[in-house]
Amino acid sequence: MNSISAKLNLMIKACEKASKVIIRDFGELENLQVSKKGPKDFVTKTDKRVEKILIEELSKSKKNYSFITEETGEILNENKDIFWIIDPIDGTTNFLHGVPHFAISIALQEKKEIIIGLIFDPIKNEIFYAEKNNGSFFNNNRVRVSNKSDIDECLFATNSEGIKLNFPKLNLRNTGCAALDLAYVGCGRFDGYFHDKINLWDVAAGKIIIEEAGGKVNNINNYKINQIDIRAGNSNIYDKMLTKLDNF
Numbered sequence: 415m416n417s418i419s420a421k422l423n424l425m426i427k428a429c430e431k432a433s434k435v436i437i438r439d440f441g442e443l444e445n446l447q448v449s450k451k452g453p454k455d456f457v458t459k460t461d462k463r464v465e466k467i468l469i470e471e472l473s474k475s476k477k478n479y480s481f482i483t484e485e486t487g488e489i490l491n492e493n494k495d496i497f498w499i500i501d502p503i504d505g506t507t508n509f510l511h512g513v514p515h516f517a518i519s520i521a522l523q524e525k526k527e528i529i530i531g532l533i534f535d536p537i538k539n540e541i542f543y544a545e546k547n548n549g550s551f552f553n554n555n556r557v558r559v560s561n562k563s564d565i566d567e568c569l570f571a572t573n574s575e576g577i578k579l580n581f582p583k584l585n586l587r588n589t590g591c592a593a594l595d596l597a598y599v600g601c602g603r604f605d606g607y608f609h610d611k612i613n614l615w616d617v618a619a620g621k622i623i624i625e626e627a628g629g630k631v632n633n634i635n636n637y638k639i640n641q642i643d644i645r646a647g648n649s650n651i652y653d654k655m656l657t658k659l660d661n662f
Contacts, residue, residue: 428472432468499614527546531544558628559602631646
C-alpha cells in the first residue's frame with residue numbers, strides 16, 4: 415500500500431465508521447417503501463446521522479479545522495483557513511429509491527486549494543482518494559485518467575440540472591451521483607464530466623482525484639460554492655469537450 419498522510423488515514427477511518435450506518439439504513443429501506451411518508455424522512459435522518467459521525471471523527475485530528483457540509487453549512491472553528499468539505503451521501507435520490515449508487519465525499523481545503531480528496535462507495539466497497547503531489551488511487555492501486563482522444567469513443571457523465579435540455583451530441587450517462595462520476599473520470603471509467611450549478615461538496619474531492627490522475631478540471635473558485643459550473647476530463651479530450659459545449 416502507498417504511504418498516506420495521517421489526515422487521509424483519518425478520513426478513511428471516518429468513512430469506514432459512517433458507512434456502517436449507510437449500509438444498515440440502505441438495507442432497511444425496502445421495508446419502508448410501503449409507507450407513504452417513510453423513505454424521504456428516513457434518508458434525511460441517515461444523511462444527518464452520517465454527517466454527525468464524520469464531523470465527530472474528523473474533529474479527532476485536534477487541529478480545529480472548520481467545516482463546510484451539505485446538511486449544516488459552514489461551521490467555523492479556531493482554524494478558519496483549513497476546511498473539511500463533506501457530503502455525507504452524494505446520490506440521495508438513488509439511495510431513496512433503493513438504487514445502490516451513492517457515495518460519501520470528503521475533501522480538505524487549505525486556503526481555497528483542495529489538498530486531499532476521498533470518495534467512498536460503501537455498497538460496492540470502492541474507495542478513491544488523492545493527495546496533492548502524491549497521485550490518485552482506487553482501492554490502494556495507482557490510477558490514471560483514460561488516454562482516449564477521439565471524442566466519439568468517449569463516455570461522458572453529466573446531469574440534466576442546469577444544462578440545456580437538448581444535449582450536445584456526446585455519449586452521455588446521468589448516474590445521479592456527481593462524486594462517483596468524477597471518481598470514475600479519475601480512474602478512466604468515464605472520459606469527461608460537465609455539470610452546471612453544482613455544489614462545492616459534490617465536486618471538491620473529485621477535483622483533486624482527477625487532477626492527480628493526470629486530468630484537467632476548470633477553476634471552481636471562480637464560482638459561488640452552490641453555483642459551480644464544473645468541467646473535467648482527460649487532458650486529450652478536455653478542450654474538445656469544451657468546444658462541443660461552447661458550440662452547442
